[in-house]
Amino acid sequence: xxxxxxxxxxxxxxxxxxxxxxxxxxxxxxxxxxxxxxxxxxxxxxxxxxxxxxxxxxxxxxxxxxxxxxxxxxxxxxxxxxxxxxxxxxxxxxxxxxxxxxxxxxxxxxxxxxxxxxxxxxxxxxxxxxxxxx
Numbered sequence: 001x002x003x004x005x006x007x008x009x010x011x012x013x014x015x016x017x018x019x020x021x022x023x024x025x026x027x028x029x030x031x032x033x034x035x036x037x038x039x040x041x042x043x044x045x046x047x048x049x050x051x052x053x054x055x056x057x058x059x060x061x062x063x064x065x066x067x068x069x070x071x072x073x074x075x076x077x078x079x080x081x082x083x084x085x086x087x088x089x090x091x092x093x094x095x096x097x098x099x100x101x102x103x104x105x106x107x108x109x110x111x112x113x114x115x116x117x118x119x120x121x122x123x124x125x126x127x128x129x130x131x132x133x134x
Contacts, residue, residue, distance in 0.1 A: 044129035049101055056129055057098045066091035070102065070122040077121035081109065092120050100124055 042060030045067070059067050066088065069078050080088045092102050101123040106116050 044131075045126050046129040047100060048125040049099070050124060055099060057100075059095070059098070062087070063091050063094045067095055067100075067122075067126065070095075070120060071126055073122075075121065077103075077105065077119040079107070079117055079119045081117055088120065089118070100126065 042058035043064055044056055044058050046054065046056055048054045062085070066078075066085065069083050073083075078088070085091065092104070096102055103121045103123050105119040105121060107119050108114070108116055
């Protein structure tokens with residue numbers, strides 16, 4: 001029993017130089033900002049789902065751009081091929097989190113890099129909410 005090796009219990013015991021191997025942010029409270037929630041900031045939209053539920057959301061930035069593209073496209077929907085944007089799937093994810101009904105249709109494509117892509121189709125009514133606005 002006296003020949004047993006003691007196992008280090010913490011990372012600092014396993015690698016003593018670890019404590020000095022990372023940087024600390026100068027102002028950690030300003031490193032990340034809280035993500036805006038649906039009703040706090042952005043442009044207001046009124047949504048009516050397929051079940052008749054009505055609610056209001058507020059969207060800004062690239063998510064708003066994606067929503068506007070989906071609204072313009074109507075039943076044809078949008079694809080990253082026809083409407084280039086770096087992160088369509090992320091924008092759609094964020095809009096779905098707000099309660100929008102967006103269908104993903106998988107389509108094949110040809111060309112130099114054949115494969116599949118998603119076509120995103122807005123399946124609920126979304127209009128600008130102009131209450132009290134200009």
